[in-house]
Amino acid sequence: NLTWGVVGSYMRLNFLMGFQNSLLALYAEPEACRDFFEALLPYEISWANKAIDAYNSDVFYIIEEVCSANSTFMSPECYRTLIEPYQREVVDAIRKRGVLVGVVCPGKVEEIVPDWIDEGISAWNCAQPINDLAGILDNYPLALEGGWSTQGACSALDATEEQVAEETLRCMTEYKKDGYVFWPQLINERGGSWVVGDDRLGAATKVWNENKYF
Numbered sequence: 001n002l003t004w005g006v007v008g009s010y011m012r013l014n015f016l017m018g019f020q021n022s023l024l025a026l027y028a029e030p031e032a033c034r035d036f037f038e039a040l041l042p043y044e045i046s047w048a049n050k051a052i053d054a055y056n057s058d059v060f061y062i063i064e065e066v067c068s069a070n071s072t073f074m075s076p077e078c079y080r081t082l083i084e085p086y087q088r089e090v091v092d093a094i095r096k097r098g099v100l101v102g103v104v105c106p107g108k109v110e111e112i113v114p115d116w117i118d119e120g121i122s123a124w125n126c127a128q129p130i131n132d133l134a135g136i137l138d139n140y141p142l143a144l145e146g147g148w149s150t151q152g153a154c155s156a157l158d159a160t161e162e163q164v165a166e167e168t169l170r171c172m173t174e175y176k177k178d179g180y181v182f183w184p185q186l187i188n189e190r191g192g193s194w195v196v197g198d199d200r201l202g203a204a205t206k207v208w209n210e211n212k213y214f
Contacts (some may be wrong), residue, residue: 003057004104008064009037009086026074026082037086044086045093052097060098061125062090067107069130069151074113088119093122102143106150112139125183137177145181147171153168156186161203167208182208 007015013036014022025033048093052060064087066072072079083176087151091101102123103116110131117140127133127146137144153159154167164184171182184204186193 001055001057001212002059002061002102003051003055004061005051005061006048006055006062006065006090007092008062008066008083009040010046010083011064012040020093023027023073026078030082033082037082041086041089044090048090048094049097052094052099056212057099059123061102061104061123062087063104063106065107066112067109069107072110074163079112081113081138084115084119091119091121094149095214102145110130113142117142128186133175133180134177137175137179141179143179144175145183146184146185147175148185149181150185150187155186155188159186159188159200161200164200164203165207168204169211172211180194 004177010022013025013033014023017025024035034079048060051057064083066079066083074082094101101120102125103121104125106126106128108128108130109116113124113136118202121142123143123145125145126153129147129149130151133144133147144159148171149155149167152167154163164186167183168182170185175182184193184201186198186200190196190198
């Protein structure tokens with residue numbers, strides 16, 4: 001069973017203060033941010049344990065979106081000193097339950113992938129091709145869910161079934177490696193296809209069934 005669970009410390013700060021103010025706080029008031037993250041930690045661990053009990057989780061995801069299309073929102077050093085220590089404690093608590101831990105983080109994450117591995121994270125959801133996904137699969141023990149070009153023409157409102165089929169085949173070809181999980185995500189003005197649905201995903205299913213490699 002796969003469970004999308006705890007919202008990470010930075011995202012909680014973001015929700016409370018807004019994007020700009022939360023980033024300013026990390027730099028202007030780091031000790032206050034640490035106090036907030038420290039106070040939040042018991043709740044996050046308690047929530048994770050309750051969710052694992054309720055859903056009998058095999059993999060539990062922490063939702064901590066800290067990256068843009070270019071880099072981490074904050075400097076990697078800021079991430080490592082202010083955010084990672086608290087995420088590591090949540091990861092440790094979940095792993096003590098015998099449950100694998102994943103992270104949900106779109107954007108360009110390459111610089112902090114080694115940190116995730118060191119924390120004990122085993123899977124990454126929302127893996128986007130603005131990263132060297134093939135290289136990450138080759139060099140790190142990390143399962144990747146995604147690969148789909150959410151910023152490309154294949155995800156647009158007017159994308160054709162042919163474009164969807166082409167992107168599916170690209171993902172299946174470029175990321176044909178151990179640890180890759182294909183996850184098509186058409187994101188446009190309608191919303192995300194995994195929430196609102198999209199008839200064009202039938203083209204992806206057809207290509208997958210014709211070319212699947214297991």
